[in-house]
Amino acid sequence: MVEKKKTRSELKREAIIDGALNAFQQFGVADSSVDKIAELAQVSKRTVYNHFESKEVLVTEIITQECLKNNVFGQQDFDASKSIESQLTALLKQELTLLCSEHMIEMIRVAMAHLMFAPEEVRQKAQELFDQETPLRRWLKQAVEAKKLNIDDIDFAEQQIKGLLKVSAFWPQLMRHKKPLSKAKQNHLVEKTVAMFLQFYKA
Amino acid sequence: MVEKKKTRSELKREAIIDGALNAFQQFGVADSSVDKIAELAQVSKRTVYNHFESKEVLVTEIITQECLKNNVFGQQDFDASKSIESQLTALLKQELTLLCSEHMIEMIRVAMAHLMFAPEEVRQKAQELFDQETPLRRWLKQAVEAKKLNIDDIDFAEQQIKGLLKVSAFWPQLMRHKKPLSKAKQNHLVEKTVAMFLQFYKA
């Protein structure tokens, strides 16, 4: 970290983003007034408007920024020298760790609620953020090419894996119905998922 | 249907519910003002308040009523004389039909958005509506008892099935990212799901 000096302006900007995030997570976007955000950020309302020309700009900037921040995974290529079990296990653990992080879940909750009734164009744009090639899909393709897996529809197979993970690790937590999975439970889930998936698709 | 005469009051009440449903689906609960609802229902605002003492009452009544309406499935017991494949297939087709209905999806979208930032107690109550024993779980239990399936954790296994179905038939549609699955695609999904599930759990 070379950067250490932050101008007051930058500090304020971060405070605003923090405050807004805080407000959104507590009350949702619709019920977070700019006054409320300014108060939580310990910043005057005018300052909010100096940094963001409107509430809408603030909202979309935060959501896209935070979602992008979360979406940065490392790559992991198929490695013929390792067993597919161990590779898939590692990959899913990584994916699940991300999916289970409170920060991730809260951001998606905020974004989903905001987008659920948003106009088509806004939803469209947001969707693009999520439609990137994932490490999992990339790995599956390579495993199929290496003839280690028998998959006719890779996209569908990827969806199956994600469905198996999300149904108990993500959706209930999104609705705050269940607590985030512990590491132990995450590992158990990955194990079960890998077992079922490979029993079906392994070449 | 013996009942045919409906009092004007009953007609108005239905109109209000229809209008509110309409408004909620278009704009979400938060952005549906009582004025808007009254206009859509072709009813005076005062009449809305004559039937429902507050907007909150209107909202919760509609959501719970509609969700309950959707949650009425028929039972289907395990039948030792039929193959488990055909029984599970039939069961999942039934479940999926419900899950894919536009009305169902729209109601859940409304309810989810409303509950996402609602206070704990409200969410708790809503959750109870969904935590009923499903026909699927019941059938799985019976199939295990009959030693046709090897499942150690039935709840988890049920979740797996639901995850496999919802990930492509429900969640994308909830976010209006994909259209409801056609009957043909529903059947294909059920087929794939049954195959994967039974390959893993069949005794």
Added chain:
DNA sequence: TAAGTAAACTACACTGGGTAGTTTACTTTT
């Protein structure tokens, strides 16, 4: 069949409170 009645509906004005966004006058930081 005609008049009467109670209940429900309507239009409309109004209260009280909240919100987005703007502006002003003044202060602090750079």
Added chain:
DNA sequence: AAAAGTAAACTACCCAGTGTAGTTTACTTA
């Protein structure tokens, strides 16, 4: 001195909910 901050007040709305006076409907009685 310029740039960025602050508090506070102000505008122009929107919304939940109420009160009122007049109208319509469905049903009953004469």
